[in-house]
Amino acid sequence: MSALLTDLYELTMAAGFVASGKQRDIATFELFVRRLPPNRRFLIAAGLEQALEYLTSIHFSAAGIAYLRGLPQFAQAPEEFFEHLAALRFTGDVFAVPEGTPMFPGEPLLTVRAPLVEAQIVETYLLATIGFQTMIASKAARIVAAAEGRGVVEFGTRRAHSPEAGTLAARAAYIGGCLGTSNTEAGFRYGIPVYGTSAHSWVQSFASEEESFRALKRLLGSATVQLIDTYDTIEGARRAAAVGGPIWGVRIDSGDLVALSRLVRAILDEAGMTDARIMVSGDLTEARVREIAGAGAPIDAMGVGTDLATSGDAPNLGVVYKLVEIESGGATRHTFKRSSEKATLPGAKQVFRHADRDVIGCAWECIGCGEVDVEALLRPVMLRGQLLGSVPTAAQARERASAAIAALPDLERADYAVSISAALRDLSERTEA
Numbered sequence: 001m002s003a004l005l006t007d008l009y010e011l012t013m014a015a016g017f018v019a020s021g022k023q024r025d026i027a028t029f030e031l032f033v034r035r036l037p038p039n040r041r042f043l044i045a046a047g048l049e050q051a052l053e054y055l056t057s058i059h060f061s062a063a064g065i066a067y068l069r070g071l072p073q074f075a076q077a078p079e080e081f082f083e084h085l086a087a088l089r090f091t092g093d094v095f096a097v098p099e100g101t102p103m104f105p106g107e108p109l110l111t112v113r114a115p116l117v118e119a120q121i122v123e124t125y126l127l128a129t130i131g132f133q134t135m136i137a138s139k140a141a142r143i144v145a146a147a148e149g150r151g152v153v154e155f156g157t158r159r160a161h162s163p164e165a166g167t168l169a170a171r172a173a174y175i176g177g178c179l180g181t182s183n184t185e186a187g188f189r190y191g192i193p194v195y196g197t198s199a200h201s202w203v204q205s206f207a208s209e210e211e212s213f214r215a216l217k218r219l220l221g222s223a224t225v226q227l228i229d230t231y232d233t234i235e236g237a238r239r240a241a242a243v244g245g246p247i248w249g250v251r252i253d254s255g256d257l258v259a260l261s262r263l264v265r266a267i268l269d270e271a272g273m274t275d276a277r278i279m280v281s282g283d284l285t286e287a288r289v290r291e292i293a294g295a296g297a298p299i300d301a302m303g304v305g306t307d308l309a310t311s312g313d314a315p316n317l318g319v320v321y322k323l324v325e326i327e328s329g330g331a332t333r334h335t336f337k338r339s340s341e342k343a344t345l346p347g348a349k350q351v352f353r354h355a356d357r358d359v360i361g362c363a364w365e366c367i368g369c370g371e372v373d374v375e376a377l378l379r380p381v382m383l384r385g386q387l388l389g390s391v392p393t394a395a396q397a398r399e400r401a402s403a404a405i406a407a408l409p410d411l412e413r414a415d416y417a418v419s420i421s422a423a424l425r426d427l428s429e430r431t432e433a
Helices: 008-019 048-057 062-069 079-087 116-121 123-146 163-175 184-190 200-204 209-223 233-243 257-270 286-294 394-407 422-432
Strands: 026-033 093-096 110-115 151-154 225-227 249-252 277-280 301-304 319-328 331-334 349-353 357-362 379-383 417-420
Touching: 008 079, 008 116, 026 116, 026 123, 048 093, 048 123, 048 379, 062 079, 110 116, 110 123, 116 123, 123 151, 123 163, 123 286, 123 319, 123 394, 151 163, 163 184, 163 394, 200 209, 200 225, 209 225, 209 233, 225 233, 233 249, 233 257, 249 257, 257 277, 257 286, 286 301, 357 422, 417 422
Parallel strands: 151 301, 225 249, 249 277, 277 301, 357 417
Antiparallel strands: 026 110, 026 319, 093 110, 093 379, 319 331, 349 357
């Protein structure tokens, strides 16, 4: 993983740290979200697996260092800086909340403690991968809730901001509660169930709609999903019924989905295909999913693409990565910001989750230790650059998200209790004094 995948100022600061003799200082950074986007009351943490993959493989190539040498910003950088880059590997510690954990503003999703240059250079990548996947997982959780028990399948790779973004969006959406994805690469990489059988071009390539249905049924058998809206949805449903089952079901991709689903359901039932399911798709949004579910339509699954893979109503997440303490010469100095609307609290922290509230405390605290309903969310996942055991799978993260959302109070409440401990408040006052 090329360490050049970062913002230039991370590298100019790194050169300055080396020139100032600060490269051996130990820095602690925390990654968190200051404020929630519109229409959000919680976030679902995601992206840790890719963050750890990056940290375990980060390095500068000889060609990359040669490129930096040619930039005017490094014309006066000491030779020691380039030597430092050539030898750089991540040797620090990482504490993180498990993927699939509901989180709130101000709560660290990830803590990095490492030599200053290492901790600084990784900022951009960590923000990008955790911020993006957390944004998509959080959107998926909302859409799944809006579907009221109907399955949601992620369909968005073709509208994502890049093919790789689509693959990671599929992973994050699965963590957030989707049944699976249309993205085959995501299925291969992450073990996510994949869905999809044919497009309108399949139907159009045959001389008749019924011929296309029969050919697909011969190929896929009980896994067949007949796309019935190429010409006329009702006639398409009748032809699919004439071809018969067993099939997974039919898909409607246009029109009045609520009204059409009721008519199609009657046609399938009359043909004895009561087990055949109805899936709908076609520019579905979270709001449209909620309307369909609220109407009680006989729809079993929904394919949601653009709105999910781009988090259409909130397409960015204000995730930040801030220095909270630094150790130099055996002495630790706590750091903070007073900036208007961007103030931060000093010191490494822990999040203690009770049954109905969270407390952000100092990392050394043990709030509620021994109580059965208290969980310290930040856990060690890497020490001295080495992973601690295997990283949970996307399926395990999905299970955690589902259980956590069900166990917590109504996460749509705007007044979910998140407070800071007395010790953290005292540290903040003493640090700012």
